[in-house]
Amino acid sequence: MDEIDRQLISALQENGRKSFAELARYVGLSAPAVHDRVSKLETSRIITGYHADIDQNALGFGVTALIGILPSTSGEDSDVATQLAALDEVDSIWCLAGEESYMLLVRVADIAELEHTIGRVHRIPGVARTRTNVILSTKKRQGRTP
Numbered sequence: 577m578d579e580i581d582r583q584l585i586s587a588l589q590e591n592g593r594k595s596f597a598e599l600a601r602y603v604g605l606s607a608p609a610v611h612d613r614v615s616k617l618e619t620s621r622i623i624t625g626y627h628a629d630i631d632q633n634a635l636g637f638g639v640t641a642l643i644g645i646l647p648s649t650s651g652e653d654s655d656v657a658t659q660l661a662a663l664d665e666v667d668s669i670w671c672l673a674g675e676e677s678y679m680l681l682v683r684v685a686d687i688a689e690l691e692h693t694i695g696r697v698h699r700i701p702g703v704a705r706t707r708t709n710v711i712l713s714t715k716k717r718q719g720r721t722p
Contacts, residue, residue: 580603580613581622583602583603584599584602584613584617585617585622588614588623595607596608596610596611599614632683636685637683637684638685639685639687639710640681640682640710641681641684641690641710641711642681643693643694643707643708644672644676644678644679644680644706644708644709645678645697645703645706646675646676646677646705646706647677647702647703648701648702648703648704655702656677656678656701656702656703657669657678660700663697665682665683665689665693666680666682667680667681676707687710694706694708
């Protein structure tokens with residue numbers, strides 16, 4: 577990966593819908609050359625996909641929270657992850673090193689629904705405790721550019 581690939585990745589992170597012609601003007605190459613480079617970045621799994629940013633509030637998800645899972649001695653770790661993944665409110669799950677074994681990103685309509693979700697998480701065998709942080713606002717959200 578060279579500097580042009582880095583510029584392409586940065587431009588696509590900013591706007592994944594840029595045309596090859598726009599990208600070509602940005603990096604100073606022809607559109608076919610940019611197409612080849614982007615294809616190679618996709619084939620090598622450096623670019624893993626494209627997505628639309630969604631306003632979660634507009635979809636009715638007014639509360640976003642991080643829920644840390646502290647494990648108990650009972651319950652199989654993979655079973656806990658499977659049951660957490662089955663909860664519709666869970667957007668993302670990260671496996672952690674440290675006191676908490678998982679961190680969940682949860683999106684719900686309101687605080688009452690968050691409380692209900694936390695209760696459901698507590699009933700999963702292998703979950704001893706949770707720590708919840710409600711996200712008030714997002715100050716920066718963008719993938720790191722190489």
